Amino acid sequence: xxxxxxxxxxxxxxxxxxxxxxxxxxxxxxxxxxxxxxxxxxxxxxxxxxxxxxxxxxxxxxxxxxxxxxxxxxxxxxxxxxxxxxxxxxxxxxxxxxxxxxxxxxxxxxxxxxxxxxxxxxxxxxxxxxxxxxxxxxxxxxxxxxxxxxxxxxxxxxxxxxxxxxxxxxxxxxxxxxxxxxxxxxxxxxxxxxxxxxxxxxxxxxxxxxxxxxxxxxxxxxxxxxxxxxxxxxxxxxxxxxxxxxxxxxxxxxxxxxxxxxxxxxxxxxxxxxxxxxxxxxxxxxxxxxxxxxxxxxxxx
Numbered sequence: 583x584x585x586x587x588x589x590x591x592x593x594x595x596x597x598x599x600x601x602x603x604x605x606x607x608x609x610x611x612x613x614x615x616x617x618x619x620x621x622x623x624x625x626x627x628x629x630x631x632x633x634x635x636x637x638x639x640x641x642x643x644x645x646x647x648x649x650x651x652x653x654x655x656x657x658x659x660x661x662x663x664x665x666x667x668x669x670x671x672x673x674x675x676x677x678x679x680x681x682x683x684x685x686x687x688x689x690x691x692x693x694x695x696x697x698x699x700x701x702x703x704x705x706x707x708x709x710x711x712x713x714x715x716x717x718x719x720x721x722x723x724x725x726x727x728x729x730x731x732x733x734x735x736x737x738x739x740x741x742x743x744x745x746x747x748x749x750x751x752x753x754x755x756x757x758x759x760x761x762x763x764x765x766x767x768x769x770x771x772x773x774x775x776x777x778x779x780x781x782x783x784x785x786x787x788x789x790x791x792x793x794x795x796x797x798x799x800x801x802x803x804x805x806x807x808x809x810x811x812x813x814x815x816x817x818x819x820x821x822x823x824x825x826x827x828x829x830x831x832x833x834x835x836x837x838x839x840x841x842x843x844x845x846x847x848x849x850x851x852x853x854x855x856x857x858x859x860x861x862x863x864x865x866x867x868x869x870x871x872x873x874x875x876x877x878x879x880x881x882x883x
Contacts, residue, residue, distance in 0.1 A: 601834025609817030697767025
């Protein structure tokens with residue numbers, strides 16, 4: 583049910599928060615800007631956001647994309663009223679967890695910095711750039727923060743583990759143009775199953791990215807953990823399945839909703855699932871099951 587109280591069933595055009603799956607769009611925006619000659623992933627971040635402290639001078643856009651910048655995971659709650667300037671000031675003042683390029687540490691903050699770089703390099707707002715250069719070419723009309731004109735009944739209500747409604751994503755504290763900057767760029771985009779399929783089709787072709795950019799997007803740049811068999815690309819986790827070959831995937835969760843998006847790159851197959859009720863008390867949790875479901879991608883395909 584998209585809305586249990588009203589009795590609205592979910593369907594392919596139900597709008598969900600896709601949470602950290604947002605990162606693939608931010609990474610794609612960066613590569614699109616590289617195609618346009620506005621930046622290079624090898625650029626130090628200072629080339630786009632101005633002077634930075636000595637310990638962060640070696641951080642590049644590539645480091646942000648691969649979670650190897652050393653930046654902390656986050657500055658606070660997703661819904662804290664943090665401005666872009668406040669987010670950048672906090673990022674530059676934060677203590678690094680490791681030297682730039684040395685270790686993989688997942689960082690939502692790093693992807694918010696990338697969203698700021700998208701704005702600086704393009705001269706457009708983050709969502710505006712995505713809408714014009716990613717979503718429109720892909721035929722995606724139901725994806726964004728505030729720009730799509732959704733029917734209010736389309737948007738799923740989120741539920742906690744006790745079944746209590748927590749409202750729709752934009753019912754939480756947001757700025758007029760979308761979420762505040764602890765969430766912007768790293769999460770919080772809203773989309774539908776139909777639009778996520780359109781995104782898959784667009785990535786199969788060259789309507790958004792050319793071949794070189796797609797190879798960079800899905801390249802296994804850095805191991806996610808020492809001795810592991812999964813790698814982080816640009817906004818995607820990349821691994822190999824014994825029979826299906828290379829898979830690119832990313833999940834997302836916010837405590838109420840949870841989901842996963844995967845592309846079997848050698849098969850041309852997309853898997854997308856999302857729920858607005860991720861758990862039920864101590865009985866079950868889709869987030870806990872997610873690892874097992876991921877291992878079962880072969881059966882799903």
